Amino acid sequence: MKQITVTEAAALLSNGHVVAVPTETVYGLAARYNDAAAVQQIFTLKNRPLDHPLILHCESINAITTFGRDIPNYVYTLAQQFSPGPLTYILKKTNIVPDQITAGQDTVAIRIPAHPVIQQLLNELKQPVVAPSANPYCQLSPSSAEHVYHYFGNHVAILDGGRCNVGIESTIIDATDPNRITLLRPGGIHLEQIQQCTGVECISKQASKIHYPGNKKVHYAPKTPLQLLDRATIEGRLKTNTSTHCAYVLISDTTPESKMVTHLPSDPKGYAQLLYHTLHQLDQQNFDCIIIETPPQNSAWQGVNDRLNKASATA
Ligand code: TXA
Ligand code: MG
Secondary structure: OOEOOHHHHHHHHHOOOOEEEOOOOOOEEEEEOOOHHHHHHHHHHHOOOOOOOOEEEOOOHHHHHHHEEOOOHHHHHHHHHHOOOOEEEEEEEOOOOOHHHHOOOOEEEEEOOOOHHHHHHHHHHOOOEEOOEOOOOOEOOOOOHHHHHHHHHHHOEEOOOOOOOOOOOOEEEEEEEOOEEEEEEOOOOOHHHHHHHHOOEEEEHHHOOOOOOOOOOOOOEOOOOEEEEOHHHHHHHHHOOOOOOEEEEEEOOOOOOOOOEEEEOOOHHHHHHHHHHHHHHHHOOOOOEEEEEOOOOOHHHHHHHHHHHHHHOOO
């Protein structure tokens, strides 16, 4: 894997190329937001339907009025606490935002990423980039440069920023209604934190009328079939000798005793950080299936549960 510097990445983007970039959530495939050919190249590389809009990544929250309009006050309250960070705001868009990145919708998704490497890149580039996760459509998102290389090889230059700290994609909120916030995708920041910070009513997406493409049931999936089971059932299976060759992922802060078993931390942040990393690793070991212990069903685990439910969906 060829290493590039931030300055080289900025030059490549300026010259119309797509570059894979690190963020604190997952790696993204970036292009300058107003470079139509490079943005098209992102869709082609990912094999992503054109009606799935892209997130605009800006260096600072100050850019929000350039790209978004009718911005509710709670967005600024949230930004003070969570931006830069893993929170994406859906806002009504201004005319400067190309239809190509919003799939013709009247809204735009904006995020201020916190990872120092993309921050440096945006600072050198002096303009925002669009960046969907750097994986082929519907496959597992990449949380390291190696994962990106596994998918795209030398077709895309990769700016290596190490392992992603958050490990799952950003929380997306519909912030077009001044009286209500709708959670469209849970992530590193959860609903209760948003509610607590703003004092504004927060609802989850089932009640929202907003068109939210890319919310397919099967998503974020490894190639190996994945199943969620409760702890007792898994422990029962581990005691009996089954003929299938499965990997087991349990929630535990101890070291596992068997090679078939992986332990992930009992705190939801630590778990999310390692989730995609673990799934990428297990997916390359030719197991017949990956059996995962169902995590707790509370707010702090919402992001993890959303990804696991999608990864284990069969249709
Ligand atoms: O953490 C993240 O958000 C990562 C990193 C790279 O920043 N990016 C990411 O992008 O997950 P992507 O494209 O894989 O997922 C963004 C989701 C898509 O499902 C897309 O349809 C939705 O956000 N989206 C983007 N713009 C939207 C809009 N205007 N209205 C509704 N949904 C939107
Ligand atoms: Mg994605």
